[in-house]
Structure formats: structure tokens, C-alpha cells
Amino acid sequence: xxxxxxxxxxxxxxxxxxxxxxxxxxxxxxxxxxxxxxxxxxxxxxxxxxxxxxxxxxxxxxxxxxxxxxxxxxxxxxxxxxxxxxxxxxxxxxxxxxxxxxxxxx
Amino acid sequence: xxxxxxxxxxxxxxxxxxxxxxxxxxxxxxxxxxxxxxxxxxxxxxxxxxxxxxxxxxxxxxxxxxxxxxxxxxxxxxxxxxxxxxxxxxxxxxxxxxxxxxxxxxxxxxxxxxx
Numbered sequence: 001x002x003x004x005x006x007x008x009x010x011x012x013x014x015x016x017x018x019x020x021x022x023x024x025x026x027x028x029x030x031x032x033x034x035x036x037x038x039x040x041x042x043x044x045x046x047x048x049x050x051x052x053x054x055x056x057x058x059x060x061x062x063x064x065x066x067x068x069x070x071x072x073x074x075x076x077x078x079x080x081x082x083x084x085x086x087x088x089x090x091x092x093x094x095x096x097x098x099x100x101x102x103x104x105x106x
Numbered sequence: 107x108x109x110x111x112x113x114x115x116x117x118x119x120x121x122x123x124x125x126x127x128x129x130x131x132x133x134x135x136x137x138x139x140x141x142x143x144x145x146x147x148x149x150x151x152x153x154x155x156x157x158x159x160x161x162x163x164x165x166x167x168x169x170x171x172x173x174x175x176x177x178x179x180x181x182x183x184x185x186x187x188x189x190x191x192x193x194x195x196x197x198x199x200x201x202x203x204x205x206x207x208x209x210x211x212x213x214x215x216x217x218x219x220x221x
Contacts, residue, residue: 034208043201043211055209087151089208094167095141097151 002026004090006098014106019075021101023088028068032092035064035073038100039084047086048073080105108132110140110202110212117218118192125188126215128202135183136160139205142176142187145214146198156205157185192219 003026013019023033031051036044046055048064051071061076075082083105088098113127128140142154155166157176164176173196175188189196199214 043213045211046207046209049207049209089151091208095143095153095208097143097153099150 002029002090002093002096004088004096004098006088006101008101009099011101011103012106013078013103015078015080017078019078019082019103021073021086021088021103023066023071023073023090023098025069025071025090029090029092031067032090033064033066033071034089034091035062036087036089037082037084038087044087078103078105108204108210110204110210112200112202112212112215115216115218117220120193120219120221122192123188123190124192124217125186126200126217128185128187128212130183130185130204133204136180140176140178140185141203141205141208142174142185143201143203143211144170144198145201154187154200159185189217192217194219 005024007022033051035048037047038044047058047062051066052064063074065072085100085102087100090096109131111129116124118124136159139156139158141156144152144154153167154170154174157164157178159178162178177186197219199216201214202212204210
């Protein structure tokens with residue numbers, strides 16, 4: 001089974017900061033990597049699919065990059081409404097999730 | 107618009123079973139498989155399995171074989187998951203999600219197992 005290691009677990013940043021969250025797969029996942037945002041009590045919302053494709057309706061400050069085993073979600077300028085937990089999902093082989101990053105505003 | 111509407115919260119006793127539903131709308135139901143995911147504070151997100159909404163064929167994560175049973179009713183565009191022999195470890199929020207990008211998720215069903 002493919003394991004996903006997500007970091008950091010917790011992130012505190014200031015409005016306007018550039019924020020990055022990372023996921024590392026235990027083997028090559030061929031860019032089949034999605035990023036989700038989950039606010040308290042809500043269902044996950046897909047932000048990025050297949051590494052770098054922006055979901056329709058998602059602000060352009062969100063972007064994704066990576067290849068092979070290493071992937072990154074970037075928020076270019078953090079906004080107050082971005083407070084949430086973010087997680088990655090690999091769907092190259094089976095389905096495994098990162099452990100999540102809780103993002104707060106300083 | 108695409109929606110996956112799940113059934114309401116469940117409170118169940120240890121040893122019993124629950125059956126939760128996921129009703130799809132806004133797209134052709136049989137064009138996408140439905141996956142099921144478990145979320146807990148301790149274990150995070152875990153993949154349970156998926157069902158082929160056209161044929162009813164299923165695929166399960168080894169961990170959930172014998173625990174979860176996935177079925178579908180094409181006439182009502184609804185997928186179901188039955189959880190059996192419940193223990194407190196089954197207490198979680200359960201999501202359905204449209205496979206093929208995992209783009210749309212249901213709102214989740216909280217299942218609480220307690221005597």
C-alpha cells in the first residue's frame with residue numbers, strides 16, 4: 001500500500017503570507033494527487049486535482065506542484081477564510097490520504 | 107448541480123448494524139462509481155471501498171472486509187453502506203464521494219456506537 005506523509009501537521013501564519021504544505025508518497029504516484037480543504041463540520045472540498053489543476057471556482061491563490069513522490073500545495077497570499085484543515089489524497093494505486101495540516105491565522 | 111446527499115446521524119449499540127445512504131443528483135448516476143471514506147480524529151481519513159454503480163460490483167480495503175457492505179439502487183440513484191457488528195472503534199464520520207476525481211463528497215454521516 002502507498003503511504004502518504006504530510007507536513008507540517010500544524011501551521012500558523014499571518015494574513016498575506018505564502019504558505020506551503022507538503023505530501024510525500026512512499027512510491028511514485030504519477031501525479032495522481034489531489035488537495036482538499038476541510039472546514040470544521042463540513043465536507044472536504046477539492047482544491048487541486050492531478051497535482052496542479054485548479055478546481056473550478058477555487059481562487060487562484062491556491063496552486064499545486066510536484067512529481068514522482070513529492071507534492072506541494074501553495075497558498076500565495078493567505079486570507080482569513082483559508083483557516084481550515086488541508087489534506088492530500090493519492091489515487092494512483094488504491095486510495096490513501098495524508099494526515100492533514102491544520103492551518104490557523106496568527 | 108452535482109450533489110451527494112447522505113442520511114442522518116446514527117446512534118447504535120455495540121453489536122448492531124447501521125445502513126447509511128448516499129443519494130446522488132445532478133449527473134448520470136451510473137457514470138461514476140461511489141467510494142466510501144471513514145474519518146476519525148485519531149486515524150484521520152481511511153478508504154473503505156467503492157461500488158460500481160452500474161453493475162453493483164464492489165472493491166473493499168482489506169481492513170473493512172466483513173465490516174462494510176456496499177450496495178446500490180439504480181432506480182433511486184442511491185448508494186448504501188451497511189456497517190455490521192459495530193464496536194466503539196466504528197464511531198466516525200462516514201463520507202461518500204464520487205469516484206473519478208473524487209470531486210464531490212456527501213456532507214458526511216456521524217455514526218456513534220455506544221451502549
